[in-house]
Amino acid sequence: xxxxxxxxxxxxxxYKNSKNVIFYSFPNRPHEKNLKDRWVKAVKRLDxxxxxxxxxxxxxxxxxxxxxxxxxxxxxSPAYVPSVFSKIYKRQSTNKQQQNNRYQRNLQRQDNKQRxxxxxxxxxxxxxxxxxx
Ligand SMILES: [Zn+2]
Numbered sequence: 181x182x183x184x185x186x187x188x189x190x191x192x193x194x195y196k197n198s199k200n201v202i203f204y205s206f207p208n209r210p211h212e213k214n215l216k217d218r219w220v221k222a223v224k225r226l227d228x229x230x231x232x233x234x235x236x237x238x239x240x241x242x243x244x245x246x247x248x249x250x251x252x253x254x255x256x257s258p259a260y261v262p263s264v265f266s267k268i269y270k271r272q273s274t275n276k277q278q279q280n281n282r283y284q285r286n287l288q289r290q291d292n293k294q295r296x297x298x299x300x301x302x303x304x305x306x307x308x309x310x311x312x313x
Contacts, residue, residue: 186242187235188223188265202243204251206235218261230281 184203207215216235223241225233243249245262252259 184240186244187225187239188241188245188262200249202250203240204243205238205240208237215261222262224265230278 186201186203206219207213219241220232220235222245223233223235227233241262243251245264246252246259247264248259250259251262254260
C-alpha cells in the first residue's frame with residue numbers, strides 16, 4: 181500500500197481515506213518551472229524557517245484543491261493551478277503561522293527590552309548623571 185498523502189497543510193487526504201480523490205505530483209519538468217512556482221505559491225506552505233516550502237519529488241496535491249475537483253492541463257482553465265483551500269487551512273497556514281512567528285519575535289523583543297530596562301534601573305543609582313538609557 182502506498183503511503184500517499186496530500187501536502188496541503190491540515191489536509192488529511194490519504195489514499196486510504198479518499199477513494200474519489202486523485203493525487204497530482206507537482207509539475208516537475210524543466211519547462212514547467214513557472215507552473216510549479218504557481219502551485220507552490222498556491223499551496224502557501226511554509227517550511228520550518230518560515231520560508232516558502234518547496235515540494236519534494238514525492239509531494240502531492242489532491243484533486244480537492246482544484247476547481248471542479250480535477251486538474252486541468254489547459255493554462256486558460258482556473259483548474260490549471262490549485263486554488264481551493266478550506267478556511268481553516270488558510271488561517272492556519274499563513275496568517276496564524278505568521279501571527280505566531282510575529283508573536284514569538286515580539287515576546288523575544290519585549291524580553292530583551294525588559295532586560296535592558298531592568299539593567300538600566302540597576303545601573304541608575306550608581307550613575308545617575310550620565311547613564312544613557
Ligand atoms: Zn489535498
